[in-house]
Amino acid sequence: MTQRVHPEAALIQALRAVARPLTGAADDYDDLLDRIGDARFVLIGEASHGTHEFYRERARLTRRLIEEKGFTAVAVEADWPDAYRVNRYVRGQGEDENALEALRDFQRFPKWMWRNEDVQGFVDWLRDHNERYPDGVAGFYGLDLYSLHRSMNAVVEYLEGVDPEAAQRARQRYACFEQFGENPQAYGYATEYGRREPCEDAAVQQLLELQRREAELAGGPLGGDEHFYAEQNARLALNAENYYRAMFRGRDESWNIRDAHMAETLEALARHGESQGRPQKIVVWAHNSHLGDARASEMGWLRGELNLGQLTRERWPEDTFIVGLSTHHGTVTAADDWDTPARTKRVRPGLPGSVEDVFHEVSGGDFWLDLREQNAATDGLRPERLQRFIGVIYAPQTERWSHYVHTRLSEMYDALLHFDKTSAVVPLDGAAGAEPEGEVPDTFPTGE
Incomplete structure (x- = not known):
């Protein structure tokens, strides 16, 4: 029996030559930090709002940016008042005694997006870091507008x-x-x-x-x-x-x-910190759809949408570094519809020919790519290709139309982290219950 040759075999071989493995070792991101260099705005995405590995690795990279490169703030896809309660806590202000209490204002659907074990662990770390290094305090802020x-x-x-x-x-x-x-x-x-x-x-x-x-x-x-x-x-x-x-x-x-x-x-945060005499370096956490440059996606070229990644690159072209994240299969915490309970849902393998499918064939493991390099791999990722975006809702029965968008990967991000098999984030509240009336859900109406 002849072995099937993947139609993207040449690209896969080129990717294998440049992919840098992610093993969980302390030096996993040494080269990536070198590539980031003196960038003042590092935007770290996610391919879903409910994947443990995305939250874990985003926090892991952010800790190094704060400790080794002096980053002063983490700005997240969350409402300003909710996140500011966390900001007070990590700065030793307010009345909250622990991270669990500080995260209590995140009560609207989808609560698990910020009330999960990975975020709790990072908030605990940030509070401890700020206590140990009062001259290098880093804040925690929300960027969204639903409140x-x-x-x-x-x-x-x-x-x-x-x-x-x-x-x-x-x-x-x-x-x-x-x-x-x-x-x-x-x-x-x-x-x-x-x-x-x-x-x-x-x-x-x-x-x-x-x-x-x-x-x-x-x-x-x-x-x-x-x-x-x-x-x-x-x-x-x-x-x-x-x-x-x-x-x-x-x-x-x-x-x-x-x-x-x-x-x-984001600009107001940078300006406010600088007015206090401290140059600002800010990490941003949000969905790939907000951080991957919209000009390299059908979001931009078909729908006329812009996004935070595009606007940040335009405002600070030499100081912006965008990191995308992807997965091929596994599980995810997501809902079936708006304001319905969180479920652990199985993520289907990437569609044939998609970014996720190609990356799965590279090693079947985890790795990162430098998309600023000029080589056969980045050239091969420049043409349009399907890329998956899962928000707080996951609809596998209509996955192609609900979750895939054509993108030009090498233009959308500066680097990409791929985690082949991923697991669902663990909510602090278990399954989401009935939500309070009033404000609409975070990420409404797009789920991203």
Whole structure:
């Protein structure tokens, strides 16, 4: 019987020549850190929101970036208020006694995305690192914009502590949203279809007041960091207001608003740290769909979508390094539909000819690739090829149409880590139960 020759045999052979094995050894990422060099923004992706190896290795690489390259912050695909509670904890502030308590604000679907054992372990490590190295403290921040009502409440609460009259003005402005209840989708629907006037002007005025009074209020009893926290909440409220209206105009527009907000928040974090006299170096954790340059994907060339990776490269072209992650098969924590319990689901092997299929044939093990190198392997990964993206929902029955997108891998990332067989992340809460009413799920409506 003749042995089947894989149609990508030449590419597979070229990849074998340059693939660097990942064995769990302490020196696994030595060469990758050399490639990262002096980059100030290292974006580390994931091919799903529920894979243990992705969270574990992302944290492992981030620890080295903080310890060896002086990175000052971790910015994640999560809501600003939820992540800021973690930020206070890792800096030795707030009332939380451990990482489990600090992660408690992550209560909306999908809770397992940030309330899982791997994130808990990293938060514990970050708190310990900051205690041991007070001159090299690293923060933890959220980049996303789903927390419309919580962010408005946080603005009012901050102002109560520094200027009660300003807090009352904020209440009056944000009262515009009260007629729509706690569901921001209802606000978006009613205002976009002309049933109610939008609250955009009120959100703009509140942000402008905080910005105008920054020097005055930041010198008050709560300090500059708390003012920055409040100002970011006001900016989030403004961008979220726009986002929820855009949801009813189409996926592409709302996606672009969301990723533009992430980029705006990343820039604000860098600017705030630098204003305190400390150059900023930031690690970003988010899905591959947000961090892999959209210009190298049909997201960009067919749908007109941009993303955080593209915007970061455009803003800091010499200081940005993007790391993608992939897997061929295994298990994943995901849901069948929105707001349904988390399940351990089996990930099907990569489709024939896909990125995942080709990488599986390279070694059947774990490795990383330097996509900035000029060689036969990176040339072979430049043409369009299917790549899998699993969000918080995994639908294997419609996998090709639900989870695969054509990309040009060598242009999308600077490096890629491949873990051939992966396992499901372990949630801190077991299976997800009924979610509180109010805000919509993280990653809505795309799942990424």
